[in-house]
Amino acid sequence: MDALQVTNLSVAYEEKVVLQNVNLTTPVGHLTGIIGPNGAGKSTLIKAILNQLPNKTGAVHILERPLNPKDHLVGYVPQRNAVDWDFPANALDVVLMGRYGHIGMIRKPSAKDKQIAMECLKNVGMEAFADRSIGQLSGGQQQRVFLARALAQEAEVYFMDEPFVGVDAATERTIIAILKDLKAKGKSVFVVHHDLQTAADYFDWMILLNQTITASGPTEQTFTEDNLQEAYGGKLFFMDQTKLNKTFN
Amino acid sequence: MNEFWVLLTGSLVGITCGLTGVFLILRKTAMIADAISHTVLFGIVVAFMVTQSLSGFWMLVGAAIAGLLTTFLVQLLQSGGLQEDAAIGVVFTSLFALGVLFITLFAGNVHLDVEHVLMGEIAFVPWDTWDILGFSMPKAVWMLLIVLVFNLLFLVFFYKEMKLTTFDPVFALSIGLPIVAMHYSYMTLVSLTTVAAFDSVGAVLVVAMLIGPAATAYLMSKSVIGMIVWSMAFGVMAAITGYYLAKLWNTSIAGMMAAMIGVLFMLVFLFKPHDGWIWKVFKRMKIKDTEPNIL
Structure with a gap:
């Protein structure tokens, strides 16, 4: 059973393309990170999946049917701000x-x-x-x-937009424990996340995004330097920086 | 008896506007009330031109349509890239100007003068009565009661939906709430409230009644329901104290009522326990006193 299936999804705001031809499939029971640089369209992807954008094309299936709020299948955490x-x-x-x-x-x-x-x-x-x-x-x-x-x-499938932004360490631990608990109960969770340092620890499935899908699949296959280079383009420089920091601290 | 009707009318304006105004404040759309209070003039004039009557019913219909038109046009300009305040400014001045033009062109000899629409005259309320079901009451009281019932029913049915679509429309949409329909229904109610109230207190002072009590209540309340109760209470307080002060000083009743709204707001703003302005200044002074003098 697929938790989420997105087919040929494109979104444009006033002629500016934000998402282009997104295709992805994620089976149920995974804790999935949606990763990508600023402006990659991560939040837009969630909003498009939840049918909140009128100007989108393509199809979205949640648990293999079109989204219908009356099914109560989807839970949503918008950005706190x-x-x-x-x-x-x-x-x-x-x-x-x-x-x-x-x-x-x-x-x-x-x-x-x-x-x-x-x-x-x-x-x-x-x-x-x-x-x-x-x-x-x-x-x-x-x-x-x-x-x-x-x-x-x-719900059965949860979408969370940047739940770790601006929270204290204790809250971050609480949230990740709850997410892992949801996964253990067979729920599917999709989390927009931008901290590459913690991403591999938190998520067992990844969607790397930069306007279109760079890679999507199990973390060990997708969270590779090549894929990250591709998603982040020249902006991956800071990743080395954080690695350096880690080594020196 | 006349005094009673004027007080009742004022209090009903306070209650109805207080109730409706709460969500204007919470939705940060207070200025749309200003717009609607002016564009209902356009609706009323058009209603008169179409029906050739000044009956309260057609006035309400015209006002409701004008309110919806205002809301729709503001939304339209906004989605075209204009900021909300600019969109409101353009729409309401244009429609109001059209209303004024239509009055002078097509309704010059009818009792529909601009000054009356803007300022109202609550002192004349008792002489314009309607008989409904054998009861004879001032027309203003009937209209306000009817609109109050609409407002109350809407909130009884859709209280939780209004709360959620106001607090978090994105989440509301994700669980399938009809947020656009809610918005337009609510704006229709704002229009109806405006037209029912402005006949007695005038369009400009309707805005004071819609926004002032609710803004005061916002300073006081920890829940939406609490805010609604306080807002209605402040509306009534302003109406009653305003009436007696106007009588005492022999001045405009509606003007005094609106002035009292300002007075109540300032009192709460200054003296509210814990986070009123005076309280804060006092606390700051206390902290200074207890600070050790390092010099």
């Missing part, structure tokens, strides 16, 4: 939003929905902050709330 954290809501309110798809229009969240939301907060180590205004949480805590909301979706 995409929302206004001064919004008057507490952590539990936001996690509960992950249940809205299951609840359906008009109806109110039930006691069971609230219980599920609370458990998801617990999973990310945030149960003590359920009543806290989201504006008073740290960046890492906000990211955990977003992850808890995705968990509350009880």
Whole structure:
């Protein structure tokens, strides 16, 4: 069974091509990193897969059928800075939003929905902050709330846009533990990531992207210097730098 | 009795606008209310030209259409690459100017003067009554009640959808919420609220009522529902205190009500516990006092 199948996907913003002819297939049960330089179209790829861009061509299948939100198959963690954290809501309110798809229009969240939301907060180590205004949480805590909301979706395939950006080390460890737990439960997780140092440790499957697919497959086959050179072009210089840093520290 | 109707009208304006204004603040589209409050004039004039009547019902229809048209045009210009504030500025001045032109060209001898539309006259509200189901109440009260019911029903049904599409539209879209339909429905309600309120307080002061109480409530609230309650409460407070102060000083009632909105906002902004301005200054002074003098 394929978790994700993308066929001939192209996206252009006002004549500027962002994604060109993307084709990829990923089987279920993998923790997949979507890797590429800035402007490679990583976030755009996720948005296109989730059918949020009107100006796209090509086909996307999730678990071998076209995306339909009513199937509740997909969980989503948008970029943290995409929302206004001064919004008057507490952590539990936001996690509960992950249940809205299951609840359906008009109806109110039930006691069971609230219980599920609370458990998801617990999973990310945030149960003590359920009543806290989201504006008073740290960046890492906000990211955990977003992850808890995705968990509350009880989905099969998860898409996460830069969940590790601007978080503290403890949060990064919590998030990666949860991702690995999801994988152990047979879920498929796709994560936009740009830290090449940790990528090989975190993900067992990789999509290397720079407007089109450079490589896609198991990490040990795809995460090679040649492929990275190709995806990053001349910009891979900093990779050597980080390697150097590692050696000297 | 007349005093009662004026107070009731003012309070209803406060409640209805307070309720509707909350999501304008949260969606950061307060300026679209300004636009709609002016473009409803265009809608009303066109409604008059088509039906040749000044009935409240056709005014509401015209206003709703004008509000939708405004929202749609702003969106259209934005997707054409214009910034939102510029798009709002272009659309609302053009439509308002068209409205003014149409009034003078086609409705010159009708009671539909620009000053009335802009400033309203809440003191005259009690004399213009409607009989519905055997009840005789001022027309303004009826219109505000009807629009309030629409607003309440919309929020009772779609509270959680409004909350999510406002906080995180990208996520809302991913779970299949109709975010565009929600946006246009809400903007229709803003238009209806505007036209129902402006007959009594005028288009300019509708904006004050839509934005001021909600902005004040935003400073006070930790939840959307709390913000809604505070916003309606501030709207009513401004209406009632504004009325009595206007009476005391023999000045414009609507003007005084709007002024009170400003006063309430400043009071909350300055004196709110923990993060009000005064509180912060006080805390800063305290920190300075306790700092060891290294010199």
